[in-house]
Amino acid sequence: MSELRFEDVTVRYGRTLTAVDGADLLVPSGQVVGLVGESGSGKSTLARAAVGLADIAGGRILLDGVPLTDRRPLQMVFQDPYSSLDPRMTIGDSIAEAMPRADRRRGEVARLLELVELDADRASAYPGALSGGQRQRVAIARALAGRPEVLIADEITSALDVSIQGTVLNLVRTLQRELRLSMLFISHNLAVVRYVSDIVAVMYLGRIVEVGPAPDVLANPQHPYTKELLAAAPRRGSTALPPLDESLRLVADAEPADPHHPPAGCRFHPRCPVGPLIRTDREHCLTLDPTTDADRRLHHAACHHAGGALRAVGQNQSLLKEDSQ
Template sequence: MTPPPTRPTPPLLDVRGLSVDFPAPDGRTVHAVRDVSFTLRRGETLAVVGESGSGKSTTALALTRMLPGTGRITAGSVRLDGTELTTAGERELRAVRGARIGMVFQDPMTSLNPVLSVRAQLDDVLRAHGGGNRAARRARAEELLGLVGIPDPRRRLDDHPHQFSGGQRQRVLIAMALANEPDVLLADEPTTALDATVQKQILSLVTRLNEESGTALVLITHNMGVVARTCERVLVMYGGSVVEDGPTDRVLTRPRHPYTGGLLAAVPRLSAPSGTRLTGIPGAPPDLSLPLVGCAFAPRCAFADTECGVAVPVLEAGPEGGHLVACRHPDEVSGVSGDVPRKRDGLAVLARREAELDVELEADLPQGVGAPLLAATGLRKEFRGRGRSGRRQPVVAVDDVSLRLDAGETLGVVGESGSGKSTLARMLAHAHPADAGTITLRGGNVTRPSRAGLRALRREVQLVFQDPYASLNPRMTVGDIIGEPLLVHGLQPERTARRARVAELLELVGLDAAAADRLPRAFSGGQRQRVGIARALAPEPSVLICDEPVSALDVSVQAQIVNLLSDLQRDLGLALLFIAHDLAVVRQVSHRVAVMHQGRIVETGPADEVCERPQDPYTQALLAAVPDPVPAAAQRVPAA
């Protein structure tokens, strides 16, 4: 007797035709998500990739109806185990959020309550979904902090969010999302603020839950190495729509959409030597308030023809099946390997120019002779914390650090979260005074400057901060933000001259001079970071300290910002201290690299030498943890 055919397992999460709109203040409607469909089965891992503004995070928030402000679902269906969530009541949704669907948000500082201890916040999550009695919840909270790699979890439970580093705060968020072992974990850039070793620990934890508990994972990320290492399928979004959907190995090695190929070409490679320029995608993302006419990517595509500009492509399967693409030229795209799609007539010129820039960068390498521009000797910084007993306990953030930075040189600083990188940056910029050691600028001792000396020092040494959202005053126009240092340092007191200088700075960082009258909220993340760089350049500094300037940016915008910094250094003779946890970016942008561990520099040397022949075991561990964006070379993370 022939057995009956087995029915396919119904999906755990079934999304069909999801569309989300946001009314804009000027009366227009922003179509943030357009007709998105996908399924997710138990134990499946799905990556969602794309540039800022492509609709990734909005799609994730719409799944549990957590859209901000006036956002609303205008069409489509979201079913969890057959239960429709788009029409569910608030009580039903509360039972789903945090219990059946966990969410890890991108910005840990705004997602954690600053006035509550970590213990209290974990306890709230556990108590809301029946996490047992008080003793059981306390034990579970300590267990969760240990699972996500927080050292000494019992003591750290009583600390508040501001007492953790950025990477540690992200780990706390992940612990909260995993507290009730959800069926689905929506992780929105969960490893953006984490260094490679901690990133590997977190991915191991998520993989273990996925394999042992059947937790399905939706991972929103711009890190293609994480995608290759963690996920089985990839969903590529552009302009609010899905443009490619398929198995990870096919999408990352044989992309069929030109946008996917552009994203992959923009990924920095650890194997690329120092001075290699990153490859960005020309043009800008579409205006989502305009009607969709033709392919949204056509204005930036090397393969677009007349038909692409008038006909909206349909997401459909190719000859291999299971690999969907919305493009009229998928076969042409899949024949392009490792190069960003560009307009054909400009290809030779751009390639020639990039080769010339590589030669210029190599020729401009500082020789390291004579007095350094900026130097530090024996720097030490200690902070006072409070333990469970209430007694103050010293935390040594920077311990006996010495370094030099020459004019026109880039020194990359890498290390785990909490290794002292950001504290060192703030000490050099005199945001934190040094407890011991000396700092010299152009040979003069500036360790403890006078008030006038501090003003002069801060004109010469400027900071570019990690978060382009939090570092700009939301109530000031971009012109006032960039012009403020000119006023503070008395460089352009006359308004007309100041506006002219602001226009020059905007054009210098690749923005239109007309942007001066707009508020920061009118810009994308990458554009805001350009504004931050323009503000830092306003007083004409000699040293630019960049503290994780590209960690929150997608790969295409990251390439633009990294290339911009390299061009500015070449044109203006800047010295750069470049702090990052992405070793591939650090190698390509830096002449030398310093590796920090537990407040100390454990290894320093030429970037290529440190990355190819590391001597310290800690440096070797950092390099070994870097995920490879090519699936054939990257293994799935083993369960911890």
């Protein structure tokens, strides 16, 4: 088990797009951090930076306090199980390729296949003979073959049928507990993150806007974007809802900002139900960056009004999202 830390990490693509902007995040030893946010928030870029697939323009990535080098004891499971395996290689060869010791490959391949609940005789099969869920199990086995100190799972269920997603999530949770892996689990679905994570971190337009123990963040979210994600998550027993304030509807239906030209001040303010578009006395949200003093707020929330003001509108925001579904 090892601790993975991102310190003020910035990743840029070209001259105009800053995909990750000064991100600070800790993946404690033996725990699962669920990183959640909508498409384009920078989640996958942060993961790719950790495994060396994206260069960082600033900050540091540390493993047990030591900066990562070219030989990184991290492994990543990618989103698409159909493109992550070489169709010309057998399953056994794909898994064995990642192993550090060549003299025990056959037995180790069989052990890893059984670990991900596949028959050992699948080692001679090619990816084309497997379903999407089976391929993703193979991808997990291949990642474990590298004996990682930290495992990064990037949207590993989003390309799978709903009927298969649950079995893969159960497998991931079981493996993490049995092997005591440190894990960064990335998803756009807060319901999925809630199921597997010890800690929840929320990312928006390249920045971490809230982070804390999963039960605390989910029970008492401090950032309005976290509230929005929670309201959009599937839930049981929904009932009819009363009419909604039209001004809240306008900000909730607003499109995310252009990541090439993020808003000044609070990046969420064009969509914020407690921000300057709703409350004219909060013009400071247009110019003052709330990430600069986030450490003094509960869950390190990057919101000038985290706390009572958010709780006061939390019910309206939840009703708004449920009504729009």
